[in-house]
Amino acid sequence: NAGVTQTPKFQVLKTGQSMTLQCAQDMNHNSMYWYRQDPGMGLRLIYYSASEGTTDKGEVPNGYNVSRLNKREFSLRLESAAPSQTSVYFCASNPRLAGVGYTFGSGTRLTVV
């Protein structure tokens, strides 16, 4: 009963450090997404992957890179972390079927000091 799994759950980085947030889904979904949630801003799309082998920018891609490693895994990389990237990050997947919503992971809380 896994769904979408994100690691790590919490992380503190110093400004300028790099890290990769991992995401894996076991539902055989084609599309995967990375969102960030900030107070009063809702969830904003960072990057998405419509299918294995493709990635595209969302609303707020600056400072991030992604890799769709295979159909299951979609990682988000911060090359040089900045305090503005302090946020809660959510990965999601979508089967692209009518009436079926996205499935979200439980999130990664990232603090950049």
Add this chain to the structure above:
Amino acid sequence: DQQVKQNSPSLSVQEGRISILNCDYTNSMFDYFLWYKKYPAEGPTFLISISSIKDKNEDGRFTVFLNKSAKHLSLHIVPSQPGDSAVYFCAATSDSSYKLIFGSGTRLLVRP
């Protein structure tokens, strides 16, 4: 420019009464709308959706209404229960897009 707007950051209702959460959108290309519920320290969970070819969709205590001419949708919860206390996000997408665009959320508190 926010394409999906939830203008009420919070709402408080008495247990047993109706909760009405509102959402407005600006992009006329959106043809599919969803509501998500989020508890603290958890990811959003899908609640209910509606296609633009419908004006109403019901699932138990939850009903979503869509007014395309006004670019407005609402989520009704009847009767409201304390366990419904959470943040509710409205979201929209189009058939040709792979992107789901969210509103800023409304925090619902259901008082016992």
